[in-house]
Amino acid sequence: MNKQTAFLTWQDPDSRDWHVIGVLEYEKEQYSFRYTQGSRATNNFVPFSGMENLTKEYRSSGLFPVFQNRLLSSKRPEFPKFISWLGLNHETANSMDVLTRSGGVRGTDNLQLFPKIELGEGGEFEHVFFVHGVRYLPESAQKRIDSLKSGDVLYACLDIQNEFDNNAVLLRTQNPPELLGYIPRYLSLELFSILTENQNTMCFSVELISNEAPESYKLLCRVQGSLPTELQHSFMAGQEYQPLTD
Known part of the structure; x- marks a missing residue:
């Protein structure tokens, strides 16, 4: 392994x-x-x-x-x-x-x-994550989540007016549009600037719906995308990530 x-x-x-x-x-x-x-x-x-x-x-x-x-x-x-x-x-x-x-x-x-x-050799990546903040959504969003199916395409929305997180990214459905929650902060911190420049470099989709699960484990999603060459060296490699010992 x-x-x-x-x-x-x-x-x-x-x-x-x-x-x-x-x-x-x-x-x-x-x-x-x-x-x-x-x-x-x-x-x-x-x-x-x-x-x-x-x-x-x-x-x-x-x-x-x-x-x-x-x-x-x-x-x-x-x-x-x-x-x-x-x-x-x-x-x-x-x-x-x-x-x-x-x-x-x-x-x-x-x-x-x-x-x-x-990251792959060309900067491509794939990652599975749980959507956050589901518990704070209105009833209409909760019902929409329950109706989703694996493979359904989701869309990223930059929450630029979020007073708690400058890099917050929401996920939504298409028809009809419904907000489903936030991607995790560790992920939005890395992807926000890329999504700002070109959202077509990322594809979000439903991985798994667990209707009986607690809200934090209800909606599992997948993101696939690629990073521009100039950003690959800094991906998950900021100062806070650096070990204090070699």
Whole structure:
């Protein structure tokens, strides 16, 4: 299996800003974790217990506790249904697959994971993600989501007047037009400027609808596109993404 990479984000409780504070990797049955430059963006971030040294690379044959605690036990009766909501195969999905697809979110803290999106030789990429903010939509939007089918084309709308996120991107249907929610911030941060220049470089579609799932796992979407050559080197490679140790 190729190396799997996930970035860990943390929300500052004061500013409410999100920062990339670490990178988790899995390769050859070994996990590694390094803090990134984003962990020094604010004095409010506190390193994890047993991982207090910001400049050390941590290695383990098992998943670190801070991440293991974010996984639903496979012994739980609802586990197969949960994996199906994620659009994963319960026989082949590993812990990294589950963490990056679900975000590893817990209601008791302000941490979230997302996968590194790999680019092809020509800058092409493909990524699957959950739409955010479904719970805040009107009833008409909720009904429209329930009627969607896998493969349905969706359209990106730049929410330029969003006072909380300058890079917010909404997804909508075509006929009739209906707003369905937001693409994740880690994704809109990378794609907003590209969509501003030329929306034809990206194609959004419905991957999976899980009507029985909680709102956060109801609408799974796919984006396919390509990046211009001049932006490929900076994709998911900003200052906050850089490890504090080589």
